Amino acid sequence: MSLLKHPGTATAPPGAATAEGGAHPRRRRTALLTAGLTAALLCTALLSAGVGAYDIPLGDVLGSVLHHLGLGGAELDRVGESVLWDVRLPRVALALLVGASLGCAGALMQGVFGNPLAEPGVIGISMGSAVGAVASIALGMSFLGNWTITVCAFVAGLVTVLLVYALSRSGGRAEVVTLILTGIAMNAFAGALVGLGVFLADNAQVTQITFWQLGSLAQATWPKVLAVLPCALLGLAAAPLYGRKLDLLALGERPARHLGVDVERLRLTLVLVVALLTAAAVAVSGVITFVGLLVPHVLRMAAGPGHRFLVPGSALGGALVLVAADLAARTAAQPAELPLGVLTALLGSPFFFVLLRRTRRRQGGWA
Amino acid sequence: MSPRFRTPFEALFPARARRLPAPPVLGAVAAEARALRVRLAGRTVLSEVDLAVAAGEVLALVGPNGSGKSTLLAALAGDLPAESGEVRVDGRPAGAWTAAELALRRAVLPQSAELSFPFAVEEVVRMGRAPWAGTAVAEDDDRAVRAAMAAAEVAGFAGRSFAALSGGERARVALARVLAQRAALLLLDEPTAALDLRHQELVLRVCRERAAAGDAVVVVLHDLGLAGAYADRVAVLHEGRIAAEGPPGRVFDPELLSRVYSQPVEVIDHPRTGEPLVIPRR
Numbered sequence: 001m002s003l004l005k006h007p008g009t010a011t012a013p014p015g016a017a018t019a020e021g022g023a024h025p026r027r028r029r030t031a032l033l034t035a036g037l038t039a040a041l042l043c044t045a046l047l048s049a050g051v052g053a054y055d056i057p058l059g060d061v062l063g064s065v066l067h068h069l070g071l072g073g074a075e076l077d078r079v080g081e082s083v084l085w086d087v088r089l090p091r092v093a094l095a096l097l098v099g100a101s102l103g104c105a106g107a108l109m110q111g112v113f114g115n116p117l118a119e120p121g122v123i124g125i126s127m128g129s130a131v132g133a134v135a136s137i138a139l140g141m142s143f144l145g146n147w148t149i150t151v152c153a154f155v156a157g158l159v160t161v162l163l164v165y166a167l168s169r170s171g172g173r174a175e176v177v178t179l180i181l182t183g184i185a186m187n188a189f190a191g192a193l194v195g196l197g198v199f200l201a202d203n204a205q206v207t208q209i210t211f212w213q214l215g216s217l218a219q220a221t222w223p224k225v226l227a228v229l230p231c232a233l234l235g236l237a238a239a240p241l242y243g244r245k246l247d248l249l250a251l252g253e254r255p256a257r258h259l260g261v262d263v264e265r266l267r268l269t270l271v272l273v274v275a276l277l278t279a280a281a282v283a284v285s286g287v288i289t290f291v292g293l294l295v296p297h298v299l300r301m302a303a304g305p306g307h308r309f310l311v312p313g314s315a316l317g318g319a320l321v322l323v324a325a326d327l328a329a330r331t332a333a334q335p336a337e338l339p340l341g342v343l344t345a346l347l348g349s350p351f352f353f354v355l356l357r358r359t360r361r362r363q364g365g366w367a
Numbered sequence: 368m369s370p371r372f373r374t375p376f377e378a379l380f381p382a383r384a385r386r387l388p389a390p391p392v393l394g395a396v397a398a399e400a401r402a403l404r405v406r407l408a409g410r411t412v413l414s415e416v417d418l419a420v421a422a423g424e425v426l427a428l429v430g431p432n433g434s435g436k437s438t439l440l441a442a443l444a445g446d447l448p449a450e451s452g453e454v455r456v457d458g459r460p461a462g463a464w465t466a467a468e469l470a471l472r473r474a475v476l477p478q479s480a481e482l483s484f485p486f487a488v489e490e491v492v493r494m495g496r497a498p499w500a501g502t503a504v505a506e507d508d509d510r511a512v513r514a515a516m517a518a519a520e521v522a523g524f525a526g527r528s529f530a531a532l533s534g535g536e537r538a539r540v541a542l543a544r545v546l547a548q549r550a551a552l553l554l555l556d557e558p559t560a561a562l563d564l565r566h567q568e569l570v571l572r573v574c575r576e577r578a579a580a581g582d583a584v585v586v587v588l589h590d591l592g593l594a595g596a597y598a599d600r601v602a603v604l605h606e607g608r609i610a611a612e613g614p615p616g617r618v619f620d621p622e623l624l625s626r627v628y629s630q631p632v633e634v635i636d637h638p639r640t641g642e643p644l645v646i647p648r649r
Contacts (some may be wrong), residue, residue, distance in 0.1 A: 254475075
């Protein structure tokens with residue numbers, strides 16, 4: 001019986017026709033989603049580059065970008081060029097990279113933990129990363145120049161990931177309760193360390209630390225984009241290669257091993273990738289929560305749980321969400337600017353409540 | 368099948384080329400435990416276990432709760448390290464195979480079927496084909512998945528989410544996944560536990576079919592009637608040791624079973640088929 005493989009030749013038995021899953025409809029849906037997300041991302045990025053205190057028409061944005069790529073187009077006036085290339089575009093690029101990193105890290109983490117509630121922010125990894133960043137600011141460390149904060153955030157993020165991982169898993173899965181409690185403990189501990197950092201810091205440093213906790217892309221510059229680029233690219237390039245193995249991991253650790261997955265190696269590699277992505281994002285943008293939780297959730301509902309789409313799709317979706325959110329943060333309360341992390345949490349958490357209830361009802365529990 | 372990507376990690380540390388299994392030879396030993404002793408959490412769970420399963424036979428592991436059936440099955444699957452003695456699969460120590468190579472040789476049905484995310488039934492069954500990705504056999508994927516779903520009678524709800532299934536349906540989907548793997552050694556841990564009468568018979572019939580096709584099948588059972596009817600050989604485990612082993616007719620001795628289960632039993636022959644029936648003395 002293979003009504004799903006050959007929909008034209010087989011007669012569907014009653015009941016099976018209403019199936020919402022199946023390989024082929026899903027493949028078509030993922031292709032559509034990928035195209036839709038990409039188009040939306042491009043449009044939002046262009047819009048975000050043009051809209052703001054100094055409006056640049058979309059055509060001019062395109063023209064200037066084409067001009068810089070040497071594909072014709074036309075240069076803007078001096079102010080326009082400066083606004084576009086020194087302020088807007090680095091910010092859009094940073095939002096894109098950070099969003100993609102967070103979305104992708106969220107999808108990977110949910111896959112590795114075998115739990116749809118795992119997210120770098122919820123289980124304390126973003127805060128753990130922030131501790132590294134805050135410590136390096138408060139203690140005035142600069143042993144690696146431009147890279148100091150990124151490296152400190154990365155190391156702290158990695159330690160936190162490993163700690164959370166060791167604390168919250170048993171028998172190959174992380175139970176919801178254990179995971180959330182681990183997150184509470186981790187966030188509390190990291191919060192205390194950040195508080196200690198604030199206590200030790202001088203006024204200028206306190207401002208810088210506050211920025212980390214709120215999450216913002218207001219300080220975006222090209223050097224920052226360049227600082228986060230290698231981490232993000234490496235992580236984003238490596239992540240999709242593990243899609244199939246992550247699918248198998250959904251069966252549990254032992255069954256995954258029975259199907260030929262070297263589970264220990266997979267876990268270690270993916271935990272490193274998650275730390276890389278999260279730490280890179282946190283180091284330049286501060287703590288931005290819920291992107292890594294919401295995006296994979298929504299995509300899983302739309303296209304099924306297969307990680308071969310979910311992981312790269314979440315990177316795409318995360319980038320879209322963050323570029324849009326940053327645009328909103330800049331423009332919603334002009335001339336003031338909302339902190340991005342506050343905005344994502346503000347919009348993300350009620351939405352998440354709804355998702356949680358809906359999904360829970362449909363699949364009859366989490367475990 | 369698209370060509371398999373190599374991860375950066377794999378590019379740095381290339382896995383040894385996978386050795387594909389040779390077709391099974393009827394009667395050849397598929398897996399064996401030799402003087403096996405296994406300790407779990409400081410307790411000796413198996414000791415002095417010698418047991419072999421050959422291609423073409425169904426071997427049932429029976430015994431009371433906690434007698435070591437599942438541990439023995441896990442050891443044969445290569446999941447547990449031996450404290451002493453060894454486990455050999457397809458002629459080599461289980462530890463000498465890589466995870467990917469073992470997956471081509473043995474399939475394991477766990478006691479409880481779980482899934483972290485709501486994959487559709489057909490997707491779950493297709494996961495059983497993962498070990499063959501990148502080999503020539505991967506061309507058979509669709510056929511293997513279809514045949515496995517038909518054998519386990521899950522084709523009727525191929526598109527439904529695994530999370531929406533009943534316990535018995537889940538168990539059959541897990542069985543279909545294991546069948547789709549098409550390994551020459553099948554290790555099934557209580558495959559009948561969640562099933563109704565009809566599907567219990569179905570699962571054991573599938574075991575017989577696979578054995579007839581040349582596979583070696585080891586199945587943990589609680590129902591001695593099923594073991595007596597379908598198994599070529601039965602191994603009775605008792606406190607981590609094999610108390611008896613052989614054809615059901617010889618092993619199902621009322622005295623032995625009464626002692627092992629701490630429950631007086633009678634063994635009578637079925638009036639029509641002559642199969643041994645084990646009945647608790649009430």
